[in-house]
Amino acid sequence: MTPLYALHDVGVRFGSGKGAVDALQGVQLRIAPGERVALVGSNGCGKSTLLRVLHGLLQPTAGRFEVPTAVRQAMVFQRPYLLRLSAQANIALGLWMQGLSWRRAKVRADMALQRVGLATHALRNARVLSGGQQQRVAMARAWALSPDVLFLDEPTASLDPRAKRDIELLMQDFAGQDRPMTLVFASHNLGQVKRLASRVIYLEQGRILADLPVSDFFGGQVLQEQHPEAHLFVKGEST
Numbered sequence: 604m605t606p607l608y609a610l611h612d613v614g615v616r617f618g619s620g621k622g623a624v625d626a627l628q629g630v631q632l633r634i635a636p637g638e639r640v641a642l643v644g645s646n647g648c649g650k651s652t653l654l655r656v657l658h659g660l661l662q663p664t665a666g667r668f669e670v671p672t673a674v675r676q677a678m679v680f681q682r683p684y685l686l687r688l689s690a691q692a693n694i695a696l697g698l699w700m701q702g703l704s705w706r707r708a709k710v711r712a713d714m715a716l717q718r719v720g721l722a723t724h725a726l727r728n729a730r731v732l733s734g735g736q737q738q739r740v741a742m743a744r745a746w747a748l749s750p751d752v753l754f755l756d757e758p759t760a761s762l763d764p765r766a767k768r769d770i771e772l773l774m775q776d777f778a779g780q781d782r783p784m785t786l787v788f789a790s791h792n793l794g795q796v797k798r799l800a801s802r803v804i805y806l807e808q809g810r811i812l813a814d815l816p817v818s819d820f821f822g823g824q825v826l827q828e829q830h831p832e833a834h835l836f837v838k839g840e841s842t
Contacts, residue, residue, distance in 0.1 A: 606633040607674055607752060607785060608657055614665030615652050615809075626652040628809040630666070634787065636751070639778055641800035641817075642789040644836065648806040650789035654678070654754050657787060677750040681757040683741035690716060690732065691725040694744045701748075715743035719773055735766025742773050753777060755788035759795065767795075774799055793840050797821055805833040 615627040627649050634640060634657075642650040655661040656668065658678045685693050694712035699705050716722050719739040724732060729740050738758060745753055755774070759767040777784045778799075790796050796803060796817070803820040805813040813820065813830035820826055820833070827834040 605671075606635050606669075607671065608632070608634040609669040610656070610663075610666065611669075612666035613656065613663045613668055615649075615656060615661060616664045625809050627656065627663070630809075630811055632804070632811065632814075634785065636785055637783055639786045639799055639801040640788070641796040641803045642787070642806060643791070643793070643796060643803060644806040649809040650806055651756050652809070653806070654756050654787065654789055658754050674752060675748065675750045676752040676754065677745035677748045678754040678756070679738070679741045679745050679758050681760050683737055683744075685729040685737060685740065687728065687730055689726045690721060690729045690740045690743075693729045693740060694747050697744060698747060711747050712743075715747040716740075718746055719743045720769070733766070735762050735769060738762060738766065738770055739773070742770065742777075746777065749782075750784060752785045752787065755786070757789050757791065760791065767792075771795060771799060791840070793821075793837065805830065805836060807832055807836075 610630050610632040613627060613630040614625060617624045617626055630653065642653060644650055652661065656663060658676060686696070691709060691712045694715050695705065695708035698708035698711055703711065713722065713725055716725050719742050721736060721739055721743065724736065729737060732740065759770045762770065774786060774788070778786050786799070800817045803815055803817050804811055813826065813833035815825065821837070826837065
């Protein structure tokens with residue numbers, strides 16, 4: 604299957620000279636349509652940088668990155684940036700900027716809010732909504748763009764258990780719809796990774812040290828024998 608994304612020895616360096624930091628080093632990665640890929644690792648390991656490279660927000664400083672021009676993609680951040688407008692307008696604005704009439708954009712925004720269970724909040728100021736509701740507005744904004752690929756950077760990290768469950772259910776829903784999205788998400792929650800991912804990538808100091816199906820990543824034997832650093836990470840996070 605032709606990959607959606609192919610990274611060949613990709614590196615990202617911030618700064619220069621003695622103060623330079625290699626956020627990614629020698630990354631080899633292919634992502635196929637329909638995969639649900641979880642990026643795991645400790646803070647500063649390169650998860651967010653890799654997501655930003657994949658989404659086109661960062662250009663590699665080394666290596667080569669291939670992505671088909673026809674791929675539609677969207678990204679949801681840990682803390683969504685929302686304008687001081689209604690939830691409906693926050694979604695409709697992006698659609699209008701892509702060429703839809705304002706009337707059609709509002710209709711599509713209302714459909715998106717209905718999809719995430721916030722239809723009754725359409726005209727409320729998005730910034731006064733709860734953290735979980737704001738994240739659902741961000742999910743609705745992404746869904747409204749009809750992306751082939753959805754990137755998520757720690758989308759439930761700051762949420763309470765109920766809000767986390769709501770976002771997870773939306774991720775499952777988006778991945779399982781009639782035209783399923785490819786999901787690539789960073790997470791510290793290994794339970795969430797088990798529930799949502801089909802493939803797990805472990806990063807350490809900007810390098811990919813393990814890339815396994817979710818069953819092998821949490822199976823124990825393969826990880827312990829072939830990827831000891833990742834095994835120690837899983838053991839530490841699980842205790």
